Amino acid sequence: MIDKKLLKEIALSESEYLNICELLNREPSSLELGLFGALWSEHCGYKHTKLLLKELPNESARVLSEMGKENAGVLDIGNGMKIVMKVESHNHPSAIEPKEGAATGVGGIVRDIFAMGAYPIAILNSLRFGPQDIPRNKYLLNGVVEGISTYGNCLGIPDVGGEIEFEECYTTNPLVNAMCVGIIDDKSPILNARADKAGDLAILVGADTGRDGIHGASGLASQSLEEGSDSRSAVQVGNPFLEKVLLESCLISAKMEGIIGMQDLGAAGLTSSVIEVAEKSDLGIELNLDKVHLKENAMTPYEIMLSESQERMLIIIDSKNEQKFLKFFNDRDLKANTIGKFNRSKNVKIKYKGDEILNTPVKILTNAPAYELSDKKPKWISEVQKYIPSKNNISDMNKILESLLKSPNISSKKEIYSQFDHQVQLNTIVLPGEADAAVLRLKKGNQAISISIDCDSKKCYLDPEVGASMAVAESCRNIVCTGARPIGLTDGLNLGNPEKMDVQYQITKTIEGLKKACLEFGIPIISGNVSLYNESNQKPIFPTPIIGAIGHIDDYSKTVTASFKSVGDKVIIIGEGQINEDENLLSGSEYQKIFENQLSGSPHIDLNKEFNLQNSLIEIIDNKLINSAHDVSTGGISIAIAESCILGNVGSNILLDGDNKKSIYFGENRSAIIVSCHPRKSGEVIKIANKHNVDSKEIGVVTKNELIINKDIRIKVERLMSIFYNQSD
Amino acid sequence: MNIGIIVFPGTWSDRDCEFALSSFKNVKTFFIWHKESIPKNIDAVILPGGFSYGDHLRAGAIAQFSLVMKDVFQLNQKGSPIIGICNGFQILCEAGILPGALIRNKNLKFNCSFVNLKYKKSKKFTSSIPKNKILKIPISHGEGNYQADKNTLNMLKENDQIAFQYCSESGVINDDANPNGSVNNIAGIYNKNGNVLGMMPHPERSCSIDLGSEDGNLIFKSMIKSF
Numbered sequence: 001m002i003d004k005k006l007l008k009e010i011a012l013s014e015s016e017y018l019n020i021c022e023l024l025n026r027e028p029s030s031l032e033l034g035l036f037g038a039l040w041s042e043h044c045g046y047k048h049t050k051l052l053l054k055e056l057p058n059e060s061a062r063v064l065s066e067m068g069k070e071n072a073g074v075l076d077i078g079n080g081m082k083i084v085m086k087v088e089s090h091n092h093p094s095a096i097e098p099k100e101g102a103a104t105g106v107g108g109i110v111r112d113i114f115a116m117g118a119y120p121i122a123i124l125n126s127l128r129f130g131p132q133d134i135p136r137n138k139y140l141l142n143g144v145v146e147g148i149s150t151y152g153n154c155l156g157i158p159d160v161g162g163e164i165e166f167e168e169c170y171t172t173n174p175l176v177n178a179m180c181v182g183i184i185d186d187k188s189p190i191l192n193a194r195a196d197k198a199g200d201l202a203i204l205v206g207a208d209t210g211r212d213g214i215h216g217a218s219g220l221a222s223q224s225l226e227e228g229s230d231s232r233s234a235v236q237v238g239n240p241f242l243e244k245v246l247l248e249s250c251l252i253s254a255k256m257e258g259i260i261g262m263q264d265l266g267a268a269g270l271t272s273s274v275i276e277v278a279e280k281s282d283l284g285i286e287l288n289l290d291k292v293h294l295k296e297n298a299m300t301p302y303e304i305m306l307s308e309s310q311e312r313m314l315i316i317i318d319s320k321n322e323q324k325f326l327k328f329f330n331d332r333d334l335k336a337n338t339i340g341k342f343n344r345s346k347n348v349k350i351k352y353k354g355d356e357i358l359n360t361p362v363k364i365l366t367n368a369p370a371y372e373l374s375d376k377k378p379k380w381i382s383e384v385q386k387y388i389p390s391k392n393n394i395s396d397m398n399k400i401l402e403s404l405l406k407s408p409n410i411s412s413k414k415e416i417y418s419q420f421d422h423q424v425q426l427n428t429i430v431l432p433g434e435a436d437a438a439v440l441r442l443k444k445g446n447q448a449i450s451i452s453i454d455c456d457s458k459k460c461y462l463d464p465e466v467g468a469s470m471a472v473a474e475s476c477r478n479i480v481c482t483g484a485r486p487i488g489l490t491d492g493l494n495l496g497n498p499e500k501m502d503v504q505y506q507i508t509k510t511i512e513g514l515k516k517a518c519l520e521f522g523i524p525i526i527s528g529n530v531s532l533y534n535e536s537n538q539k540p541i542f543p544t545p546i547i548g549a550i551g552h553i554d555d556y557s558k559t560v561t562a563s564f565k566s567v568g569d570k571v572i573i574i575g576e577g578q579i580n581e582d583e584n585l586l587s588g589s590e591y592q593k594i595f596e597n598q599l600s601g602s603p604h605i606d607l608n609k610e611f612n613l614q615n616s617l618i619e620i621i622d623n624k625l626i627n628s629a630h631d632v633s634t635g636g637i638s639i640a641i642a643e644s645c646i647l648g649n650v651g652s653n654i655l656l657d658g659d660n661k662k663s664i665y666f667g668e669n670r671s672a673i674i675v676s677c678h679p680r681k682s683g684e685v686i687k688i689a690n691k692h693n694v695d696s697k698e699i700g701v702v703t704k705n706e707l708i709i710n711k712d713i714r715i716k717v718e719r720l721m722s723i724f725y726n727q728s729d
Numbered sequence: 730m731n732i733g734i735i736v737f738p739g740t741w742s743d744r745d746c747e748f749a750l751s752s753f754k755n756v757k758t759f760f761i762w763h764k765e766s767i768p769k770n771i772d773a774v775i776l777p778g779g780f781s782y783g784d785h786l787r788a789g790a791i792a793q794f795s796l797v798m799k800d801v802f803q804l805n806q807k808g809s810p811i812i813g814i815c816n817g818f819q820i821l822c823e824a825g826i827l828p829g830a831l832i833r834n835k836n837l838k839f840n841c842s843f844v845n846l847k848y849k850k851s852k853k854f855t856s857s858i859p860k861n862k863i864l865k866i867p868i869s870h871g872e873g874n875y876q877a878d879k880n881t882l883n884m885l886k887e888n889d890q891i892a893f894q895y896c897s898e899s900g901v902i903n904d905d906a907n908p909n910g911s912v913n914n915i916a917g918i919y920n921k922n923g924n925v926l927g928m929m930p931h932p933e934r935s936c937s938i939d940l941g942s943e944d945g946n947l948i949f950k951s952m953i954k955s956f
Contacts, residue, residue, distance in 0.1 A: 149839045153871070154780045156741025241783025245738050333738065419839045421869045423931075424778075426745050429939045441939060443748075556939075 002027075009215065010037025011223050016369060023364045031350070031358055034302050035365055037215075038268035039275065042532050045368030048498035049530045052373070052511040060524045062487055064190065069280060071112040071193055071264065072182075073526025075488045077552055080186030081442065083449060084118035087126070087179040087492040087548045089531035093235045094176040095225055098143025102176050103151035103238040104310050109180040110155060111264035111313065114247050117191035117254040118182030121425060122440055123152050124453045125162035125178055126492065126546040130171030130536070132408065140174045148178070149419040154240035155247065158428055159420035160438035163454055166408045169461075173225060173536045177492040177529075179453055179548040183442070191254055193263040194281040195316045195342040200260055202274065202285065202340035203322075205329050206246045206312040210295030212236045213269070213308025224497050224533045242311040249332045250313055256328065258321030265312040271305045273314050274340060275348055279366045284345035289352045291339045301352045316342075373504035380502070384462055387584055387601035390662060394595065397638075397665060397712040404590055404635045404666065405642060405723045412725045434647065435561040436478035436631055439553065448556035450484035452476075453548045456634065456668075458588040459603040461542035464506045466603045467588075468513030468545045473610045473671065474633060475549035476521060480614045481629040481673060483558050483621035484551025486521065491528040491547055496540025498532045506543045507532075514545060520607040521614075523549075560621050562630035563647030569627055569702040570682040571652055573637070574620075574689050575613040575672035576606075585667025590634050603669050609694070610671040616692035617673055625685050626677040636666040638709060640674045645707050646724050651717050654700035654709045661712060676702055730756050730956050733771040735801070735817075737763045737781035737792050742814065742933060746777045749936035749945065753953055763792070767800035772956060773810035774801060776817025778869070778931060788831060788872045789819030798824060810853050810952050811925045815870055818917070818927035827920055827927045828885070829877035835910025839871040843941065844908055844916070844930060846893040847900055851919055854892065854926045857950040863900050864893070864944040866930040868908060868916075873929040875911035875918075885918060892926055893917035 002017055010033065012020075020036050021027055028036060038044060046053065058067035064082060065074040072086035090105025106123060113120045125148060130137035152159050157180070184190060195202075213236035253259060265273045270292070278285045289304050299307075315336075317325050322338060329336035348365065350358040394400060404410055417432040429448065430439035437452035454475040460467025476486040491514060496503040518525060534541040553559060564571075586592050587601025620626055628648070632640045637656065645652055658664045677685055682698055689696035705717050722728045732750060736743045747758045761767055763781075767774065781792035792798070798820075805811060805826055813821040821827040834840055846864040848855055858864070877885070885891050893916040897906045907914045909929075917928030932945030 149871075153839055153841075153869070154739070154783065156779060239783070241739050241780060241785070244741070244780070244783075418842050421839070421841045423841065423867055423869065423934050423940070424741055424745065426748055426934060426936070426940060431941070 010034065011041055012037050016040060019369065023367065029358065031302050031305065032360055034306055035271050038271045038306060039365050040368040043267050044272050046530060047368055048371050048373060048532060049507060051370050052508060055511065056515055056525045057518045058524045058526060063524050063526055065526060067526065071115045073488065073490060074116065074190055075526060079444065079447065082184040082190065083550060084113050084116045084182040084184065085179065085490050085548065085550055086112050086527040087177055087490045087546060088112065088529045089175065089177045089492055089494060091173065091175050091494065091531050091534055092225060094144055095173055097235040098140045099147040100235055100237050102144040102147030104236045105176050105178045106148055106151045107238045107240065107243050107310050108266045109178045110157065110243065110247065111266065113180045113182035114250055115191065115193065115262045115264045115313065116182065117188050118184045119251060120157045120180050120182045121427060122181040122438065122451060123157050123159045123178060124451060124548065125159065126453045126455065127162065127164040128170040128175035128457065128544060129166050130168060131166055134171060137171055144174065144176055145416055145419055151238055151240040153421045155244050156424050158422045158424050160422050160428055160440065161432050161451060161453065164413060164416065165457055167457060167542060169536055169539065169541045171536045173534050173541060175494050175534065175544055177546050179490060181451055181550065188255060191262045193277055194261045195277060195283055196260050198283060198342055198344045199319050200342045201317055201319050201322055201338050203315040203317060203325055203336050204292060204312060204339045205315055205334055205336040207239065207242055207309050208293050208295040208335065209304055209307045210309045211299065211303055211307065214303060214306045224535045236308050236310050238310045245332065245334060246311055246313060249329060249334055253315060253325065253328060258318045258324065260318060261316035263314045265314060267308065269305065269307045275362060275365055277314065277316065278342065278348060278362045281342065283342045284347045284362060285340045285342050286349040286351065287340040289350060291337045293335045293337055301350065301357055373508050374501050375505055375508040376501065378502035378505055384600050385602045387587060388598060390596060392595055397661060398715055400591065400595065400666065401638050401642065401713055401715065402723055403594060404639055405720065406727050407590055407594060409590055410635050410639060411727055414725060429556060430482060430559060430561055436481040439482050439556065439559050441556050446555045446557065448553040448559065450479040450482045450551040450553060452478035453546060454478060455544055455546045457542040457544045458593065458599055460544060462588045462599060462601060463603050464509040464543045465513035466605055467543065468510045469517040469607060470603065470605050471545050471547045472514060472517035472521065473605055473607065475547040476523065477614060477631045479549050479551035480617050481560065481631055483560050484553045485618055486523050486549050486551045488550050489523055489525045489547055491525050491545060493530045494534055494541065494544040494546065495532055496535050503540050510543050510545050517607055521611055558621060558624055560626060560629050562644055563628055564644045564650050564652060564676050564702045565627040565648055567650060567702050567704055568679065569676040570679050570698055571654060571674065571676050571700040571702060572682060572685055572696055573672055573674055573699050574617065574696040575694060576609065576670040582663065585663040585669045587669060589636065589666060589668040591662065591666040605669065605671065612692045612694050613671050613673065616689045616694045620685055620688050625681045626675045628676045630674050632670060632672040632674065634668060636668050638665040638713065642707055642720055644674060645717050646721050649717060651703040651706040652700055653703050656699060656710060665709065730953055731770050731772050732756060732758050733761045733767055733774040734758055735761050735763065735774060735776050735797055737795060739781045739783055740777055740779035742778035742931065745933045746775050749933035750949060752936065753949065756953055761797060763795040763797045765797060767797065767804065773952065774804060776813040776820055778815030778817060781816055781820065789816060789823040792820045793824035805925060808922060808924045810956065812952065813927040814931055814933065815929055818929055819872065821925065821927045826925055827918055828881045829875055831872050832874045832876055833872050834874050840908050841867065841869040842908065843867050845896050845898050845906065846916055846930060847896045847902060848893050849889055849891055851892065851923055853923060853955045854948055854951050856955055858947045863896065863898065865942040866932055866935045866945050868930045870929055873909045875915040877912065882912065888921055890919045890921065891915055892919050893928055
């Protein structure tokens with residue numbers, strides 16, 4: 001029987017090994033076993049999620065791609081233009097080597113986008129770290145930000161937005177998710193990751209293949225991190241300059257005659273790249289490893305096939321054009337070699353130094369098992385869902401508001417986003433921090449797109465299903481607040497070890513929650529990524545389904561930002577503002593975490609109400625009725641209003657009804673948006689809300705320089721700004 | 730006027746410069762790949778921002794040896810207008826066309842944000858800027874900390890070669906307004922002859938009110954008018 005240590009290294013179980021022997025009708029060779037380890041890894045094979053992911057809605061009139069079949073999802077936005085987008089995680093590499101882990105995360109997602117023939121126009125980040133008073137967590141944050149900055153800035157792709165949360169559960173296992181959006185203009189075709197016919201060639205372009213990143217997909221991404229283990233050799237090192245040259249060259253080659261397809265080399269390197277293309281094309285391929293340009297001599301076939309060296313692309317062409325393509329890349333100082341030829345055999349053959357060293361059916365290699373997960377609710381989740389009433393007797397609402405504003409989950413992220421180039425390409429018409437989502441114009445005509453990425457992981461901890469629905473709702477609500485209509489989503493699911501029963505429940509419910517919200521909103525998930533085995537101190541992270549949303553704006557002159565604009569404007573709450581005093585509004589809130597030192601209760605969202613709210617706001621903004629929109633999220637109504645004051649450098653005088661002050665001011669579980677408008681327009685705003693069956697109410701007025709809420713809160717805006725931007729006392 | 734935009738491997742504001750200049754009538758822009766020579770009909774060149782050659786060694790250090798730079802030297806001798814923006818400024822300093830050097834930002838962090846600039850009059854680059862105007866233009870760099878020795882600084886001052894200085898919204902030049910630690914808040918300089926401008930801020934990024942400012946256009950407009 002095979003050595004258990006070896007199986008652990010490639011993250012295969014004994015039963016999976018036996019399954020392989022049965023399918024092959026023999027024991028696999030060590031090279032084959034390496035290939036199986038990669039292709040059957042959680043990271044490439046989606047063993048624990050593929051049955052569930054199939055359930056997610058992924059179609060609409062705009063969707064041009066088939067879920068899971070391409071490098072990224074494609075949406076038609078009219079005028080012949082197409083938007084390509086995807087989110088991807090690089091969690092474990094960033095836990096070990098934050099700068100390079102985050103940098104190569106950006107590199108990987110950008111390659112996914114230009115592999116489709118799309119020019120990348122925006123990057124967004126979703127980040128999670130442990131508390132910053134632990135030095136290791138601080139080191140991880142600084143390293144990740146530096147990595148994104150170093151790599152992304154060099155590419156000339158703006159980093160236009162993102163979100164970040166700090167929670168205990170991410171200590172030593174940070175989450176680093178990067179989303180990239182690309183555009184295909186009318187003249188260019190969408191490139192697929194496939195060959196047309198037998199005889200087509202595969203050209204490997206870009207970096208030399210080295211010993212870096214071996215077992216990245218299997219060993220690193222598909223197991224829990226081990227205390228004190230040194231997996232640094234499994235983390236790749238990026239070269240953004242080479243990526244930039246590769247990006248520009250590949251996109252020129254995408255328009256050359258004879259191009260058939262393109263595929264990036266990411267997790268599991270050549271193995272997944274070549275074999276997945278063969279599978280999708282329903283063809284076989286013969287690879288010649290002697291043609292792969294190497295960083296060092298004496299690399300074994302195993303190392304060549306599993307290397308995760310960065311900045312490499314596979315270009316699939318019609319054989320007639322071979323010399324033309326090779327010369328094109330060489331002229332641009334990129335190494336390029338024809339390494340494989342597709343055939344009808346439906347087997348992968350590998351040649352090395354003249355010998356055939358592998359001949360295996362593609363179908364068996366890609367036939368990773370699919371596991372059914374338990375959906376039995378763990379006791380501890382039922383326990384935490386029992387709401388523990390507020391115990392503290394702090395009555396100074398000013399103090400609570402100030403503490404919340406200072407919390408790293410709420411305070412300004414300027415220190416981070418100012419390190420990212422967010423303006424290159426001249427499309428960013430709403431800058432980071434100005435609104436709930438980024439807005440990019442498309443230069444052609446008045447169209448724009450709005451992009452957001454979001455997830456409230458504390459809610460997902462208390463109720464994975466409701467939390468996942470909330471993530472969809474919030475990400476869509478963010479783009480709606482700029483005036484955009486949501487048209488597509490990408491999901492980055494980050495969860496714990498799927499071999500544990502409670503995590504199985506979390507995975508099952510998370511996907512159910514996503515599905516429910518997507519069906520209610522009629523919006524498809526067009527691409528995504530799953531990262532499992534995220535644990536800290538043997539405990540799973542909070543389920544963190546990160547949702548990237550994209551919205552369409554017909555006329556960007558109507559775009560709205562979050563800041564209050566003019567003194568005298570009316571402040572209106574649209575949505576669940578008929579203040580529900582239920583203490584449960586505080587379940588999973590920032591207030592509960594900071595002032596009660598616990599998380600408990602059942603978060604709640606009414607998806608139908610949420611959808612109506614979003615539709616009403618789209619109509620209100622389309623009619624140019626309001627001057628600002630900002631949704632109620634972390635910190636509750638009082639924080640949403642304070643932020644609109646801070647961004648506009650104005651005050652406001654607000655009256656909110658109700659007796660249970662804490663849940664009114666700081667409760668988060670409501671679908672509501674704070675808008676401001678000229679006094680003459682407020683009637684029309686309320687009329688449109690009514691038409692959509694959405695509550696709305698005038699709650700106050702924009703004033704010069706002080707935030708006043710009832711008789712409880714009274715703080716100068718100058719002070720709010722200094723707390724928000726500098727975390728000063 | 731024919732304006733050449735030089736493209737090195739790693740350059741990324743080439744298309745942004747083309748876009749910003751596309752709003753000017755009578756201006757044609759041409760991309761010039763670093764391996765090519767500059768055509769005879771080119772009247773002015775822009776060295777755009779980016780990370781030429783990945784900024785390996787030092788920002789701008791390798792680009793100065795590109796084939797195209799021979800022609801840039803020649804255009805300079807002829808007195809043709811040359812603007813180096815961000816990485817282009819770094820290249821011009823490395824090539825010795827402009828004095829001084831750009832080192833890492835004082836806080837060692839990349840910085841992308843709007844800054845305010847006070848300008849010094851020049852024949853070629855400021856004629857369209859209203860008197861006493863404070864320009865609002867974005868920066869985006871990790872190595873924009875301008876440094877020079879005492880003699881060079883004295884020379885720059887005496888010859889009115891300090892083109893732009895970082896300042897507050899109201900025009901006060903102080904440490905608070907300095908985003909990167911540059912000596913004397915220097916954001917851009919002219920050469921002695923006045924035909925070369927190097928600046929860290931990106932005028933092409935402030936070419937439309939949609940993007941938050943149109944002040945960068947004033948610099949391009951001045952150059953085009955002066956020709």
